[in-house]
Amino acid sequence: MAIWDVIVIGVGGAGSAAAMHLSKAGVHTLGIDQYHAAHDRGSSHGQTRIIRQAYFENPCYVPLLQRAYELWNELEDNSNRKLFHRTGLVELGPSDGIVIPGVRSSAATYGLPIEKLPPSEINQKWSGIRGEHDWEAIIELNAGFLRVEECVQAHIDLAMQHGCNLMHNCSVNQWSSNSREVKVVTDRGVEKAAKLVIAGGPWTRSLIPALSSKLQILRKHLYWFRPSRNGFREQEGFPCFFHETANGFFYGFPCFNGTGVKIARHSGGQPIEAPDTDATNSPVLDESDQQLVVDYASNYLPGLGSQVISTASCYYTSTPDENFVIDQLPDHPNVTVVAGLSGHGFKFTSALGEVASQLALNQTMPFDLAPFAIKRLE
Ligand SMILES: Cc1cc2nc3c(=O)[nH]c(=O)nc-3n(C[C@H](O)[C@H](O)[C@H](O)COP(=O)(O)OP(=O)(O)OC[C@H]3O[C@@H](n4cnc5c(N)ncnc54)[C@H](O)[C@@H]3O)c2cc1C
Structure with missing residues (x-):
């Protein structure tokens, strides 16, 4: 059994981007997903997602969106795929x-x-x-749409090019953490790492029971x-x-x-x-x-x-306020969670993957994540 630097549970919209950013940073990363790459069983399928910057929900999202735009451009260049159609909105x-x-x-x-x-x-x-x-x-x-499955696949392809290990069609049944490591029990055995990122989309309620009543x-x-x-x-x-x-x-x-x-x-x-x-x-x-x-x-x-x-x-x-959850779990500081994207998160996933990677690696955070903290839900 390998000991990973970081395990990412859920390689969908946010998790595929997190796996890409972690492995690009040279981090020994394992991504695990219960379905195949860019599947249609969760929240990241159906051909297209709107992307826009003049965010009516709250201006606090704009800096994250500006970074997301830069990263979608980079992803298009690095993957040689057309992902963002600037049709206007x-x-x-x-x-x-x-x-x-x-x-x-x-x-x-x-x-x-x-x-x-x-x-x-x-x-x-x-x-x-x-x-x-x-x-x-x-x-x-400057708005338009993203080709949702292509975006997930592009993040996955680049993650693999950067050396990320991916286990698809493999369910995580349980995870635990202590101050030294995290342990993840899957259909195929046990994996250990220093850090865990959970990006389980609509399955977050079962992956993190403490958040269940908030989602x-x-x-x-x-x-x-x-x-x-x-x-x-x-x-x-x-x-x-x-x-x-x-x-x-x-x-x-x-x-x-x-x-x-x-x-x-x-x-x-x-x-x-x-x-x-x-x-x-x-x-x-x-x-x-x-x-x-x-x-x-x-x-x-x-x-x-x-x-x-x-x-x-x-x-x-x-979430009750329809703002995201981007945080470390209060009882498990080595576990980062990106969840509760409340039906408007896909456009951000390029940036959310980078933020998840920065949180997992305890790096300086260039964004104010207070609106997305778990404690606001308590
Ligand atoms: C109909 C619809 C329209 C939308 N329109 C827009 C839009 O126009 N613009 C926009 O920005 N956003 C939009 N959104 C929201 C956006 O698509 C979601 O916020 C985003 O895709 C969620 O990504 P995610 O990574 O959280 O979830 P997902 O992409 O579902 O990823 C979660 C992953 O975790 C895996 N997983 C979960 N549990 C386990 C386990 N136990 N073991 C292994 N793997 C596991 C799943 O298989 C899945 O791949 C829309 C959403 C929907 C449903």
């Missing part, structure tokens, strides 16, 4: 709502370029997007629509979009690579105790969610139509 909603004031606040705090337009002009620019006449619309040109797992649904006319493709300049409506937050992506327009509801979701174990992984339907998405499309995406050609489900793992 149109955000629409009431001027006294959550999204528009939040975007304005982050943009003003950090001097980020945004363009404000009345919704009527948005509809003139892209006839497939509309908003209510008394809303505001903001365009963030809610939501099953979420994605829908691909076949447009009833031209104008919705990335090559035609159609952007990503995000609406704050009376029925909640909805967002979507242009067609690319011959797929439909992908739409989802950011609000809502089905609370569940643990991720599904159905081996066929057939999407679980939620008719009321689908109806809300179809209604949204017919109200705000003129010409898209209502033909849903495919669906998928995926999980949010949400």
